[in-house]
Amino acid sequence: MTLIIRNVSAEDRLAWDALWQGYLVFYEHPLTSEQTDLTWSRLLDEEFALKGLVAELDGAMVGIAHYYPTYSTWQPNPDLYLEDLFVDASVRGTGIGRALINGVAEIAAGIGSSKIFWQTHKNNVVARRLYDSIGELSEFVTYLKKTETP
Numbered sequence: 001m002t003l004i005i006r007n008v009s010a011e012d013r014l015a016w017d018a019l020w021q022g023y024l025v026f027y028e029h030p031l032t033s034e035q036t037d038l039t040w041s042r043l044l045d046e047e048f049a050l051k052g053l054v055a056e057l058d059g060a061m062v063g064i065a066h067y068y069p070t071y072s073t074w075q076p077n078p079d080l081y082l083e084d085l086f087v088d089a090s091v092r093g094t095g096i097g098r099a100l101i102n103g104v105a106e107i108a109a110g111i112g113s114s115k116i117f118w119q120t121h122k123n124n125v126v127a128r129r130l131y132d133s134i135g136e137l138s139e140f141v142t143y144l145k146k147t148e149t150p
Helices: 010-026 033-044 096-110 125-134
Strands: 003-007 051-057 060-070 079-087 116-118
Touching: 003 096, 010 033, 010 051, 010 060, 010 079, 051 096, 060 096, 079 096, 096 116, 096 125
Parallel strands: 079 116
Antiparallel strands: 003 051, 051 060, 060 079
16 A cells, blocks of 8 residues: 655545545534635645645545644744644544644644644544544643624
């Protein structure tokens, strides 16, 4: 089996969309087709900070990772936030999620980042086993405040 981790490209749209929809179903979070199109266009826009990696296993796309830089008042270089990570259920547990995270970490190291970070739902037990094996659980608690949109 040959695994390749690479940047997302315009030719990936159909395969990316299937994985993206699987991710949205997993999190029970439907999005409009307009939002999906916007996300896709942002991934390909060189001027936009959102970037993506894909995992190809024997020529078939089986995983996606989306990330972007976050800037800090405490350090000169940005860290990378891993916003989305999804691997097709048929190949989970084979190291593809780990390879995607390591791909983002390599990009982070290349720009002088001190870390990558991400969130997952507290009940995402399968993913948390992977995350516990390669990262460290933060001591920080995340708060959310919803805003009123005009």
